[in-house]
Amino acid sequence: MKKKKIKKIIVSPLKKIAGIILILVGILGLFLPFLQGVVMIVAGVILLGDRRLSNWLKHKLDVFKRYFRKK
Secondary structure, three states, X not given: OOHHXXXXXXXXXXXXXXXXXXXXXXXXXXXXXXXXXXXHHHHHHHHHOOXXXXXXXXXXXXXXXXXXXXX
């Protein structure tokens, strides 16, 4: 097997597990005052890899950054 295939076989499930864990912790963070729930949910969605959703989130993050750089 090539290194790319081995890496894909190992990394893909780990990214999915990490994404699901981040989303679950993010949901808890929506109710607990010491966790940043929205940030963890966004990170989990990006890790899960739905390209359209992650591209939309990245675009909104760029808009958010540009807005606060002006202020």
